[in-house]
Amino acid sequence: MASYKYDIASGAEAFTFNSVMRACTKEVAALSWCMQHGLIAAKAVCSRCAPPPFMRRKGMHWRCSRSSCRVERSVRMNSFVERSTAPISKLVMVIFFWASGTHVTEAAQHAEVGGDGNVVEIDATSMTKKQKYNRGKKHADY
Structure with missing residues (x-):
């Protein structure tokens, strides 16, 4: 039986907290970082x-x-972000926090969602079917 050695440390400096946050400062920087590391086709x-x-x-x-x-x-075509409409920089941060096992509250602080001076508006959209032309079942929401 052959023994295998994996050098996990080689190239790991690209996936540290500081390097990922630096790459996610701008959308173009996040895109080039993903291309450099093979997450998106170069x-x-x-x-x-x-x-x-x-x-x-x-x-x-x-x-x-x-x-x-x-x-x-x-x-984004033929990549893991193909069906997402979120910015690539936010997706990279979310994936990094998920992979490192970071708690949600700590990840939200770094992802800059809400906080002092930032207002987060949550829309309470009704997902019930709206009747059209006074036909069909009437719903109390309308």
Whole structure:
């Protein structure tokens, strides 16, 4: 039976509290940090062109470099943040706190939700079905 050694310390300095918080200061910084560590693709290839040229990053989108194509696609595509609408910087912080086992109240302090001078508004939206054209079941909410 072969014994395996895993060097957990190599490259771990990129995932310390200070480095993750520094990467999450701005959305572009969080995006480049995710690309640097392989969480989001650092290169993209156009799927419509044959032979496929590389796509160039334009903000938060990839854009085909061919002038006849110009297909745009989100940098989130084919990644773990594809279906989320939250900013990448907030997602990275939430995942970091979850992976490190940080308590929710401590994580909320670092994620800057509420606090002195910050107002958090919670909407009490009714999720019941609204009747249309005076037909169907009447609901007390309306």
